[in-house]
Every structure is written in structure tokens, then in C-alpha cells.
Amino acid sequence: MLAEVRSELVRLRRPRLLAAWFGLMGLFAVMVNMVMFSVVSSGTVLPPGAPGVSFPDAAALAGPDGLAAGLSAASTLFGVITLSFWATLTATDYSSGLVRLLVSAQPHRWRLLAGKVVALASVTAAATVAATIVNVLVAVPAAGAAGVPTSAWGTHPLSTIAAAGVNTFAALLVWGVIGLVLAVLSRSSAVAISVGVGYVLVVESIVKMAAGGNTDWLPGSTLTALARGGTVSLAYASAVGLALLYVTIGLGLAGAVFTRRDVTD
Amino acid sequence: MSVVVTTGLTRRFGPIIAVDRLSIDLPASGVIGLVGPNGAGKSTLIRMLLGLVRPTDGSATVLGIPVSSPARYASRVGALVESPAFVPALSARANLVSLARLRGLRLDRVDEVLSFVGLTGRDREPAKNFSLGMKQRLGIAAALLPDPELLILDEPTNGLDPAGIVEIRGLLRSLGQAGRTVIVSSHLLAEIEAMCDYVVVVRLGRLVFSGPMSELLARTRAHIDVCAEHDGDTDRLRAALTDAGWVVSAVDAVLRVASDATAAADLNRAAAAAGVTLSRLVVVQDSLEDIFLAMTGQPDGEPAAGRAAAHGEVA
Numbered sequence: 001m002l003a004e005v006r007s008e009l010v011r012l013r014r015p016r017l018l019a020a021w022f023g024l025m026g027l028f029a030v031m032v033n034m035v036m037f038s039v040v041s042s043g044t045v046l047p048p049g050a051p052g053v054s055f056p057d058a059a060a061l062a063g064p065d066g067l068a069a070g071l072s073a074a075s076t077l078f079g080v081i082t083l084s085f086w087a088t089l090t091a092t093d094y095s096s097g098l099v100r101l102l103v104s105a106q107p108h109r110w111r112l113l114a115g116k117v118v119a120l121a122s123v124t125a126a127a128t129v130a131a132t133i134v135n136v137l138v139a140v141p142a143a144g145a146a147g148v149p150t151s152a153w154g155t156h157p158l159s160t161i162a163a164a165g166v167n168t169f170a171a172l173l174v175w176g177v178i179g180l181v182l183a184v185l186s187r188s189s190a191v192a193i194s195v196g197v198g199y200v201l202v203v204e205s206i207v208k209m210a211a212g213g214n215t216d217w218l219p220g221s222t223l224t225a226l227a228r229g230g231t232v233s234l235a236y237a238s239a240v241g242l243a244l245l246y247v248t249i250g251l252g253l254a255g256a257v258f259t260r261r262d263v264t265d
Numbered sequence: 266m267s268v269v270v271t272t273g274l275t276r277r278f279g280p281i282i283a284v285d286r287l288s289i290d291l292p293a294s295g296v297i298g299l300v301g302p303n304g305a306g307k308s309t310l311i312r313m314l315l316g317l318v319r320p321t322d323g324s325a326t327v328l329g330i331p332v333s334s335p336a337r338y339a340s341r342v343g344a345l346v347e348s349p350a351f352v353p354a355l356s357a358r359a360n361l362v363s364l365a366r367l368r369g370l371r372l373d374r375v376d377e378v379l380s381f382v383g384l385t386g387r388d389r390e391p392a393k394n395f396s397l398g399m400k401q402r403l404g405i406a407a408a409l410l411p412d413p414e415l416l417i418l419d420e421p422t423n424g425l426d427p428a429g430i431v432e433i434r435g436l437l438r439s440l441g442q443a444g445r446t447v448i449v450s451s452h453l454l455a456e457i458e459a460m461c462d463y464v465v466v467v468r469l470g471r472l473v474f475s476g477p478m479s480e481l482l483a484r485t486r487a488h489i490d491v492c493a494e495h496d497g498d499t500d501r502l503r504a505a506l507t508d509a510g511w512v513v514s515a516v517d518a519v520l521r522v523a524s525d526a527t528a529a530a531d532l533n534r535a536a537a538a539a540g541v542t543l544s545r546l547v548v549v550q551d552s553l554e555d556i557f558l559a560m561t562g563q564p565d566g567e568p569a570a571g572r573a574a575a576h577g578e579v580a
Contacts, residue, residue: 007367014354097350101407104315104344105367107335263317 004106004115005122012089012123021123024081025131032074033138037061041146054224058148066143067153068164070135075168075227076220078131079175080197086120087179087192094187094265109259117180117251124176128169136161163229171227174243175200178219181250184258187265217242266293266329268415268446269314273323276309276470283309285470286323291448291463296441298461298478299450302561306470307450308347311419315344328415340368343413345421349404353393357384357403360392364407378406382436397424405433416440416447422456434460454553458482468561485551487525489532492518492545505539506532519545 012018036055043058056069093099106112143150153160178200182192204220215221216234222242230236269291276284284306291297299307312318314327316335325332328341351360361375379385382402387395392403401424408416421437422430437460441447451457457464457478464481466474474481493502496518503520506513511532512523522532526548536543 003367003369007363010359010363010366011352011355013359014352016354096352097346097348098352099350100312100317100346101350101364102367103317104335104342104346105339105364105411107316107339262319263312 001111001114001118004111005118008115008119009122012119017085017089018123021081021085022127022130025078025127026134028074028077028081029070029131029134030138032077033070033135033142036070036073037139037142037146037148041148061143062149062152064152064155065160065164066148066150067136067139067157068132068160070139070142071132071164071168072228074131074135075171076200076224078128078168078172079200079223079227082124082127082172082175083179083196083200084189084193085179086124086176087183087196088189089120090116090180090183091187091189091192094183095189097265099263099265103263110255113184113251113255113258117177120176120180121173124172125169128165128172132161132165132168167229168227170240170243171223174219174223174226174247177247177250177254181254184254219246222246267291267326268293269325269327269448271310271323271325274310274313274320274325275322276306276313276318277321282470284313284320287467287470287472288323289465289472289475291446291465291475293446294441294444295462296437296447296449296460298457298464299448299467300452300454300457300464300557301467301473303452304469305452305467305561307452307467308419309470310467311344311346311417311448311450314417315342315346317346338415340411341414342417343408343411343415344417344419345401345404345408346417346419348423349400349407351392351400351403351407354391356389357392357395357406358388360403361388361406361410364410368411370410374410374412378409381409382406383432398426398429401425401429401433405436414445416445418447419450420452421449422451422453430456454557458553466557466560473560481556482553484556485553486523487548487550489522489524489526489529490516490519490545490547490549491522491532491536491543492520493536494542494544498541501539502536502541502543505535505541509535 040055040058040061055073060066061069093102102112103109140150178196179192182196183189186192186195200220200223204218207218208215208221214233216225216231221234222239225231225234225236225239226243230239267290269289272288274284274287275282287310299310301307309318313320313325313332316332320332328338330338352363355363358375358379361378362372365372365375376385379388382405384399384402384406387399392400395403401421405418405421408418418437422433425433434456437447437449441462449457449460461478463476464474464478465472491502493499499518499520503513503515506520506522511528514521522528524532529546529548533543533546
């Protein structure tokens with residue numbers, strides 16, 4: 001499978017593509033940190049259940065995990081970016097006709113798909129590292145400007161950041177796989193992005209409000225819990241387990257469709 | 266040895282029959298033309314040979330291996346299916362490197378194929394800046410990457426200027442003469458005639474002809490067009506020629522006599538004996554287009570809408 005990964009990495013080595021991906025991740029890391037510290041320090045209360053971004057309280061920000069709070073707060077936005085890039089880079093293989101060339105060169109379609117997933121995961125990992133670095137660089141001055149005490153941040157800074165980075169990456173992988181699966185199914189980046197982002201940000205919120213009860217196992221809630229290292233309503237281990245389940249089902253579905261469907265694009 | 270053998274090969278897309286019980290046996294070596302009107306099923310056949318589309322019925326082998334196992338022959342086959350497809354933002358070289366990596370090939374092969382198609386020097390430019398002709402060359406370069414025994418090219422001269430067409434034609438002929446088998450699909454008959462040793466004609470997914478080009482060309486017939494100097498003599502001329510045993514039909518003011526060039530002198534004498542002076546006597550040899558028209562009923566390669574719809578054509 002190494003050949004498939006290396007081949008995909010060559011196709012991903014596009015300066016503008018990577019600049020857009022990494023730039024958006026960095027931009028959202030800056031924005032979320034600035035807004036988060038500003039909102040929390042001003043005592044503004046955000047409406048509950050609002051999709052997209054949720055902030056910890058002032059006490060949590062001042063705690064040892066405050067340094068990495070921006071990462072988990074921005075995880076949904078990072079997820080949208082990741083889903084969009086994975087979906088676009090998968091769907092354009094169809095719209096450009098590249099899939100014809102790839103499948104005729106490598107008829108083992110599972111290996112092609114696996115190579116794409118590994119290559120996209122590699123870029124996602126690099127983008128997560130970039131966002132993590134930006135988060136650290138921005139969080140300290142943002143906290144200082146907002147008057148949030150940061151003395152506790154020095155307790156375990158490396159492990160705190162590393163754990164937040166790993167959790168964010170894990171959540172982004174699931175977001176990416178959702179984008180890839182939707183792109184394989186729809187062969188359209190617009191449809192994949194609309195359905196994926198629309199479901200997680202809108203549909204799931206409606207479902208949760210309508211269903212009441214425990215809906216924390218739904219994908220959006222699972223990804224939020226995973227990025228935060230677990231929540232009150234969904235433990236970290238459960239979030240990891242559910243995420244693995246979603247990835248397995250998603251890749252299984254994408255693989256089955258990709259290997260069985262005729263290449264007529 | 267045969268490079269491609271199909272037996273009753275059929276592909277349906279719902280109610281549409283794109284390839285209909287096609288049985289062909291293509292010889293190894295040389296350039297093979299796959300010709301038919303748009304929508305004849307050429308691209309669907311090529312996709313089935315490459316493992317992109319699965320047959321609904323029938324069987325096929327490529328280099329002796331069933332098309333159900335394309336991985337077993339993929340390294341020996343290069344292909345350009347429909348328009349060349351690349352990552353537009355990447356350079357020509359990077360696109361080829363990506364494919365070379367996928368096929369597990371050494372990277373100096375990229376230089377070889379770039380040189381072969383005449384793109385050395387332009388290889389660092391993004392593929393999106395290429396003209397259609399250059400993209401075709403890049404597509405052919407991609408197909409040549411695995412140094413294939415069998416090269417399958419779908420409309421390889423699309424978008425090329427006349428000089429480019431001649432160049433690609435020469436390139437493909439040289440590949441065929443070097444012992445490779447090149448299958449070229451086209452709806453341009455002149456292209457096929459100039460390039461191919463063997464030809465397969467399909468229409469509405471069905472086989473119309475399969476054999477050496479010489480055999481197809483041997484089917485050409487001739488006729489003689491004659492014209493009386495004065496319009497008023499035309500009827501007299503027609504009667505005289507008919508009485509002499511020729512089959513004569515009128516095409517406007519011209520009389521078309523079903524005969525080859527050997528009858529020209531006799532025709533002239535018969536006209537003179539009838540007291541008619543000819544202003545025109547021309548021996549006309551049928552072209553490949555005429556044969557194709559007779560075989561497929563298509564004047565220009567375009568499927569008649571009614572017939573296509575009734576059969577449900579798919580490219």
C-alpha cells in the first residue's frame with residue numbers, strides 16, 4: 001500500500017492547497033482563542049446548544065487545561081475544514097476523471113482508497129500540529145489581554161498540549177472520513193460538504209432537541225467529546241469507541257461502494 | 266496470439282444496451298482501430314477491457330487473462346480513456362511521477378515518456394496551462410509509463426492540430442511496428458485508415474466488421490459518373506446504356522453507372538453510338554466513409570436520434 005500512499009502524497013503536494021488548508025486551521029485557531037478569552041472574561045453567556053463552537057467557563061480556562069482550551073473549542077470548525085478538504089479531494093478524482101486513470105493503473109481499489117485515507121490523514125496530522133502551535137502562540141497573549149490567570153498553565157504544558165493535539169487529530173480523522181465517505185457516495189464535493197456539515201451543525205442539533213434523552217452517541221456529539229477528551233455525558237473511552245465504530249462503518253461503506261461501483265466518470 | 270478476446274460480451278445500463286453480445290478476437294502486434302459512430306459502445310468496451318466497468322454478460326480476456334482480474338494484467342497495459350485526466354495544478358512531471366509511484370515504476374521512466382511524446386522542456390508547467398493537444402500528449406505519456414505490451418487509446422487525436430495528428434499517428438505506428446499492440450478508438454475514418462492494420466467496426470454496441478484493414482478496403486466498389494453535353498440527351502443516353510446492359514441510376518443531371526474503371530471506354534463508345542457527346546466521364550472509387558455508411562447507415566458518424574433512442578445508446 002506504500003505505493004498508493006506515496007502516489008497520493010505527490011498529488012497532495014500543492015502549495016496553494018496546503019496553504020489554504022493550514023491557513024484556515026491557523027486562522028480559526030487564532031479567531032477562536034481571541035473570541036473565547038474575550039467572551040469568557042467579559043462574562044457573556046452564549047445560548048446553550050448553539051452549534052459549532054462552545055467555550056469552557058472562566059475557571060476552566062484558568063486551570064491547567066486552559067492552554068489547550070482553544071483547540072477543543074475550535075474542533076468543530078477544524079472538523080468542517082477537514083471534512084471539506086477530504087470531500088473535495090476525493091470528489092475531484094471523479095469530476096476530473098482521474099479515477100479512471102488511477103483504477104486502470106491500480107485495479108485493487110481497496111488499496112487505492114486506503115492509500116488516499118493514509119495520505120489525507122498525514123496531511124491532517126500536519127495541519128493539526130500547525131493549529132496546535134498557533135493555538136499555543138495565541139492563547140498566552142489572548143489570556144493576558146483578557147485578564148485570565150495563566151499560572152496553572154505551567155503545570156503540565158507539554159502533556160496538556162500533546163493530549164489536546166492527539167484528541168483533536170482523532171476527531172478530525174473522523175470528520176475527514178465522513179467527508180470521504182460522502183464524497184465517494186455522491187461523487188460531488190458540493191453535495192458531500194453540504195450533507196456532512198449540514199448534518200453535524202444543523203440536523204443533529206434538531207434531532208437532539210426533538211429526541212430529548214441521551215443522544216450523545218450521535219456523530220457530532222461523539223466528535224465534540226472526543227476532541228475534549230470526554231465530556232460529562234460521554235466518557236472519553238466511550239467517545240473513542242464510538243468514533244472507531246463510525247470510522248469502521250464509514251470506511252466499510254465507502255470501500256464497498258468504491259470497489260463495486262462501475263467507473264463511468 | 267490474441268491480445269483481446271471477447272465472447273458474447275454485453276453491458277447494459279438499466280434498459281440501455283451499450284455493448285451487445287460482442288465477440289471479437291484481436292491479434293497481437295500492430296495498430297488496431299476500433300471505429301464506430303458516437304454512442305456505438307467503443308468507450309464502454311474499452312472500460313470493460315480495463316476493469317473499470319463490469320460486463321453484464323459474456324466474457325473477455327486481455328492478454329489471455331479474464332477481465333474479472335484486471336490487476337493481473339494492469340502492469341502490462343497502458344490506457345488513455347476518453348479525455349486525459351490530471352491534477353490541473355500539478356506539473357506534467359508531478360502528474361506522471363504520481364502515476365509512476367502508483368505503478369511502482371522507476372522515476373527515470375517519466376523522463377523517457379516525456380521525451381517520447383515531445384514534452385521535455387514543458388514538463389515543469391502546470392497541466393492546467395497546457396493546450397488540449399499537449400494534454401493529449403501527456404495522456405499518451407501516462408499510458409506509456411508502464412512500457413505496456415498493450416496500449417489502449419480512446420480518441421487519442423482529439424483536439425490535436427493537423428501537425429499533431431500526423432505526429433501522434435507516426436508515434437502510434439512506430440509503437441505498433443515495434444511489436445506492441447495499440448488499440449485506437451476513433452470515429453474519424455481517415456484517421457483509422459491511415460494508422461491501422463486491423464479494424465473493428467461497431468454500431469449500437471454490435472459488431473459490424475472485424476478484420477484486416479486490407480479486407481475492409483477490398484470491399485470498396487467503384488462507379489462511373491457520366492454526363493451528356495446537352496441536357497436533352499440525358500434520357501437518350503440512359504436508354505442506350507441500359508440497353509447495353511448497365512445498371513444506371515440518375516443523380517441530378519449525372520447518370521451513375523454501376524461499374525468499375527474497365528468499362529469506361531465501352532461506355533464512351535456506347536454513348537457515341539447513340540449520338541450523345543459526353544461532357545463528363547469520371548470513375549469514382551468508394552471511400553472508407555462509403556463502406557462505413559453502407560455498414561452502419563450513418564452519414565457522418567453521428568447516430569440517428571431516432572435509432573439511437575430506440576436502442577438506447579451509451580457512449
